[in-house]
Amino acid sequence: MKFRDFVCFEATITELQASDREGVIAELAASLDKAGMFGDGKCEEITNQIIKREKEASTGLGKGVAVPHIKHKAIKKLIAAVGLSSAGIDFLALDKQPVYSVILLISPADEPDKHLKAMESIFKHLQQERFRSFLRQCRTTQHLEDLLIEADEDPSL
């Protein structure tokens, strides 16, 4: 699976306003909602569910990245929003370090395999230092979109 198959480029945020985990999740979810990715009136419910999931175990897996996610029945198509913070976010990450790049992923309830494929693409790139570094340096949503499209074509990135 490619980033372009599930990332909503309209909803990317290159300078997150929030500095805490819950605020960042709410900001990215609201951005997806604004882009028309959720059903009417679903944003609050989805946001709360992501926060609830995040409290069970942090999705900040280390190296400055976090991938909060849920499966939700109101979502028909796998969708993600990317958010960056230059100040860093306390995400209660496994390595206890701040998080600078967040990929918020929401999957339909009945497509577990697609969810796993999306996670595979996300971590194949996040695993690479060069990609993480380029991601953090994106200053505009256009840069971010260009980087993700480039990564789609270049497995070494």
Next chain:
Amino acid sequence: MTTGWGNAIIEMQAEEDTLENVEYEAELEIKNAEGLHMRPAMQFVDIANRFDSEINVSNGETDVDAKSIMNISMLAATCGTKLKIRAKGPDAQKAIIALRELVEEKHFDEPKPKR
């Protein structure tokens, strides 16, 4: 006296070398409906980290470190996927037994697919 000590140390090292080189391999099938998503992946990594052995997991395309959650997240191991697990080190066999129990017997305490 010196010779006695020397021999003991050589013997110990020889035994350690043998233990270090013990290698076990197993094929494990993912049986829970949702596959190896983040929660089960964390359980998997937790168990792997209890052992000193070096442990690798492969889905046939990608070969990764079983002790890294980011690595395991790259496997896209859906229900029915067969993973090849290799453990090398003093507790290699125990590691394989523990991981097999988690994946195939407990299936991560998650439901199997409905038929």
